[in-house]
Amino acid sequence: MPELPEVETVRRRLERALRGRRLRRVHVVDDPIVYDAVTPAAFARALRGQRVVAARRKGKHLWLELDRRPWPLFHFGMTGWIHLDSGGLDRRFTKLVLETDDGTRAVFTDPRRLGRIRLQDDPPAERPIAELGFDVLEGVPAPRDLHTMLQRRSAPLKAVLLDQGVFAGVGNWVADEVLFQAGVRPQRPASSLSIAEVRALRQSLLRIIRKAVAVGADDARFPASWLFHHRWGKRADAYTSRGDQIVHETIGGRTTAWVPKRQR
DNA sequence: CTCAGTGTTCAGTG
DNA sequence: TCACTGAACACTGA
Secondary structure (H helix, E strand, C coil), rough: CCCHHHHHHHHHHHHHCCCCEEEEEEEEECCCCEECCCCCHHHHHHHCCCCEEEEEEEEEEEEEEEECCCCEEEECCCCCCCECCCCCHHHHEEEEEEEEECEEEEEEECCCCCCCCEEEEEEEECCCHHHEEEECCCCCCHHHHHHHHCCCCCCEEEHHCCCCCCEEEEHHHHHHHHHHHHHHCCEEHHHHHHHHHHHHHHHHHHHHHHHHHCCCCHHHHHCCCCCHHHHCCCCCCCCCCCCCCCCEEEEEEEEEEEECCCCC
């Protein structure tokens, strides 16, 4: 379930587990779809024996800084993940295992194979990270600047929130939660928002991202008032904690859960 | 058997 | 070129 809060949570775990450690073993699985523009063998060769300096992230992309380039870069797609607790994993979906000199293991898995493993000399300067907009944890523009950016976009706000070239790290659940908490209808043209609405949207975004990251993306610890707890399973009897009805429709090409009574 | 899905990319259109 | 839309990708689980 990888949107920014989930990826940031993995980044922090990886940094704690791998920082300063040497990669003793690199086990790769032959998968020409998940390994993008690099063969698994070449990927393994580049990593083996290197020391991990840091774990970095921008938007939903995660990479390891090693003491020698190139560096490994990960994107999780819809179903990818990196596990540090390798117990109970379904071996069918394992694409990569990194083992450090102290025996720690990090396992990349992805059943649906929409995730990507890459090898790059300078990830922030190369595609796809170079094409990202601002990271919604690190650098959301001031309300006036954000308003100016949105003025130029006629697409539904939901679609613009999902545009990684603008809001890097926002995914389907975060977008719906932001729109719900800001009280804005998802189908509104982005250009139609007033400065006051942009301010509310921005505040909701910051609050949601910071809270989700603070609780380690553990949804059981998301506030009870969040739409998140009620949005799953397109059931006609879905209601918010305040008893308002939730509707589901496709907006911006994605299933969108929203509350007509609260969003204008 | 059918369909939805916490994402991205590409083709087609205006 | 750019913005926008919808389909494609790939696969599991309900």
